[in-house]
Amino acid sequence: xxxxxxxxxxxxxxxxxxxxxxxxxxxxxxxxxxAWYQQKPGQAPRLLISGASSRATGIPDRFSGTGSGTDFTLxxxxxxxxxxxxxxxxxxxNSLYTFGQGTKLEIK
Amino acid sequence: QxxxxxxxxxLVKPSETLSLTCSVSGYSIDNGYYWxxxxxxxxxxxxxxxxxxxxGSTDYNPSLRSRVTISVDTSKNQYSLKVTSVTxxxxxxYYCARDWRGxxxxxxxxxxxxxxxxxxxxxxx
Numbered sequence: 001x002x003x004x005x006x007x008x009x010x011x012x013x014x015x016x017x018x019x020x021x022x023x024x025x026x027x028x029x030x031x032x033x034x035a036w037y038q039q040k041p042g043q044a045p046r047l048l049i050s051g052a053s054s055r056a057t058g059i060p061d062r063f064s065g066t067g068s069g070t071d072f073t074l075x076x077x078x079x080x081x082x083x084x085x086x087x088x089x090x091x092x093x094n095s096l097y098t099f100g101q102g103t104k105l106e107i108k
Numbered sequence: 109q110x111x112x113x114x115x116x117x118x119l120v121k122p123s124e125t126l127s128l129t130c131s132v133s134g135y136s137i138d139n140g141y142y143w144x145x146x147x148x149x150x151x152x153x154x155x156x157x158x159x160x161x162x163x164g165s166t167d168y169n170p171s172l173r174s175r176v177t178i179s180v181d182t183s184k185n186q187y188s189l190k191v192t193s194v195t196x197x198x199x200x201x202y203y204c205a206r207d208w209r210g211x212x213x214x215x216x217x218x219x220x221x222x223x224x225x226x227x228x229x230x231x232x233x
Contacts, residue, residue: 001170035219037154044203044223045154051217088154092209092218095167097144097156 002026002091004100012108019076021103023089028069033092036065036074039102040085048087049074081107110134112204112224120198120231126191130204130224131184137162138182142207144220145178145189147200155200159207160187194231201226 003026013019023034031052037045047056049065052072062077076083084107089100116128130143137143145157158168160178168176172191180187191198205220 032216033218035217037220039154044205044226045220046223047219047221050219051215054215054217056219056221090154090219096169097159097218099154099156102153 001096002029002093002098004089004091004098006087006089006100006103008103009101010104010106012106013079014108015079015081017079019074019079019083019105021074021076021087021105023067023072023074023100025070025072025091029091029093031068031072034065034067034072035090035092037088037090038083038085039088045088076105079105110206110222112206112222114202114204114224114227116202116227116229118228118230120194120229121233122195122231123193126189126194126198126229126231128189128202128204128227128229129186130188131186132206133185135206136182137180137185137187142167142209143180143187144205144207146203146205146220147198148203148226149197149200157189157191157202196231199229199231201228 005024007022034052036049039045053065064075086102086104088102111133113131120126142159144159158178160166175192177190203226204224206222
């Protein structure tokens with residue numbers, strides 16, 4: 001089973017700054033199997049990125065995903081107040097899904 | 109617009125069975141997609157529980173497989189979750205979600221694109 005480790009656990013930034021969130025897999029995975037979600041307090045997760053780099057419908061181009069092998073990155077180019085939330089990466093493989101433990105993006 | 113809605117008891121006694129239903133509107137389960145359950149204990153991260161295809165084929169998280177059953181009722185456009193022998197560790201917000209796996213006219217994708225709002229289940233006597 002693939003283990004996803006996200007870093008940092010908490011990221012403190014200001015609106016307008018650039019956020020870089022990391023997701024590391026315990027072994028090499030195919031890019032198409034990696035997705036990112038955003039979750040705000042009291043809400044369900046929302047799909048942001050699929051296939052490591054493809055934005056989901058309605059997701060602004062401030063959000064971008066890159067990476068391959070074991071290292072994947074979610075970048076938010078210019079933080080807006082609504083971007084402060086918890087972000088999860090997710091992997092699919094061998095008919096099961098695993099999630100990273102999450103990165104909390106908070107206002108500095 | 110596709111919508112998913114979880115329903116079921118909010119309180120379950122230890123050792124009993126947790127039962128939840130996800131009602132799907134705006135899309136027929138028969139048309140495809142997998143349909144998943146995910147849970148989130150208070151203050152913690154997301155845990156995938158399992159998924160079902162409209163044919164009834166299922167995948168389960170190995171850590172929960174012995175206690176979990178997911179079933180589908182295409183006539184009602186619903187699918188359900190049962191977790192047996194619950195303990196306090198099963199206390200969580202339970203989400204249902206539409207689960208896409210495979211070719212999407214451009215590339216292969218594996219993700220959950222539509223989620224219910226979630227329902228809180230507390231295990232307590």
